[in-house]
Every structure is written in C-alpha cells, then in structure tokens.
Amino acid sequence: MQKEHSLSKNQKIIFDLIDKSGEPMKAYSILFNVQKKGIKAPLQVYRALDKLVEIGKIHKIESRNAFIACQNSSCQISKATAFSICESCENVSEISNSKLSKYLSNFSDDSGMKYSKYNLEFFGLCKKCKSK
Amino acid sequence: MQKEHSLSKNQKIIFDLIDKSGEPMKAYSILFNVQKKGIKAPLQVYRALDKLVEIGKIHKIESRNAFIACQNSSCQISKATAFSICESCENVSEISNSKLSKYLSNFSDDSGMKYSKYNLEFFGLCKKCKSK
DNA sequence: TTATAAATGTTATATTATTACATAACGTTA
C-alpha cells in the first residue's frame, strides 16, 4: 500500500480536469480550461503537471506532448509505463499487462547499464479505425 | 536488402552532421551548425529531419526532443526502436537486441489493436555515472 | 514557535515546431 498524496489546490484542479477528460490533454488546453478557476499562467500548469507525473497520478505521452490520467490504479510511480496509441483517431490507452511489465522491468543487456525506468509507446490502428 | 535512399542536398548536410556528432542533437543546435552551409531557417531543418526519420536514417528521442543517427544498420524503417538513456550524462544509445525486438514486435493484447510500430525508452545510469 | 520545504503568483523569455506561399529541381513517360 502506498502513501496517499494529498494534492494541493492547483494540482487537484488540474488532475480532476485531466482525469474527467479521459484522454490526453495538452498543457495549453489545460490552461485554457482552468482559467476560470484562477490558474492564469503556463507555469502554474507545468508545475502541477510535473508534480502529478512525479507521483504517478498522470503520465506524459511523450510522442504527443500530452498528459493522461493513470488508468492503472496500481501504478503510483511512473517508472514503468506503456501506452497504445491509435495513429488515426489519436485514442490513447495505458497498457496494463503484467507479462510485459515484468519482461521490461527485468530487461538488461550487456551495456552494463541498470535500467530503473522505461516508457513504451505502441502505435497502430484501433479496432474502430481499422474497420473503416 | 533495402532500397538505398539518395539523400537530397539539405538532407545529406543534416544527416552527416548528426551522424558525425554521435549523440542526440536538437533541431536548433543543428540549425546553428549548418547555417554556414546555407541552411538558414528552422523549416529547412525540420523538413530534412522528417524525411530522415521517415526513411530510418535517424530516430527521434521523444523524451528529449532530439535526433540521433541510427546505430543499427539493419533498421532502415523506424518501426521498432529502443533506446537506453542515462539520466545523469544524457548519453543515449540505440538498443539492438533481437529478443527484445521480437518480443515487442509480436506483442498483442486483448484490445483488438494491431500494433505496427513501437518506441521504447529505457532510463537509468550508465556504467560511468554509476561508478561516480 | 521557528525553521524548512512545498506551493503559488507573476512577468518575461526560451525552445520547439508548423502554416502559408512561392519557386526550383527531379524523375517519368508521351
């Protein structure tokens, strides 16, 4: 069981927005959406995003410069993330596959490097887009 | 055996620079370095980068917004890329591990999605940085 | 309480990437 982080005011506003949206959101779109709540500057958004990423409540989809709420309740620290991304409709979902995460968490090669973290992004066409 | 792409003038200038550097380069650093060769505008750089990525001569390190020459001669199309990134010295190298690439290329889950491409980034400390 | 760390507010600026439009070079085939 992990320590429950209590979010600060800005962190909560921004997390709630991302979580409710259910899809990746971009920083400036977040900013636009929270201006009525008094968050006026990019930096306020980025600071909250940084913290939320750090504690694993959200993840950054690197290839899209966007942020999505963690869909995997057991993933409290963002050290092992995997996503599937539809290149047509841009739907993103977090992959929760214990075989995959075990395989990658235990991966090592002959470089002498110890990997403490990974991020994997799969691309393709989702069911809907495939059948069009 | 794959078709050899003949690079255009700008593509060649930019590929040669990235290839010689041996490490990830950022777009505006590339721009700065090729201005003496007549490439003056960001768009000229980004267009060449796009093409070089498309044909697999370079890869984008998404978490760093940087571009590195393909270190794996057999990787002509960027559909299956894996990198190790040192979070201390920022050294990046392309992982060439057939088991890993087979595992990931064949990965499928119950989402009904067909994955045609992936990008994996491992993070940690390299040998040098570990021993400091 | 007092110290420390974490979070906030604000302005300005840096960095990364694309739009829009005009022109030139190249490859194919009639």
Next chain:
DNA sequence: TAACGTTATGTAATAATATAACATTTATAA
C-alpha cells in the same frame, strides 16, 4: 524534348511547448 507530377527548397511569419527568475504564501514538522 516537352509536359507532367512529385519532391525538395527558400523565406517570412507565427504557433505551440516549456522554463527562468523572483517575490510571496502556505503547509509540515521539529
């Protein structure tokens, strides 16, 4: 060769993403 479509180039302007610097406030805990 001439015409055509495709790819690449040049140039200016601007959009989108992210951080620096500094002042202040709020939360946490010894």
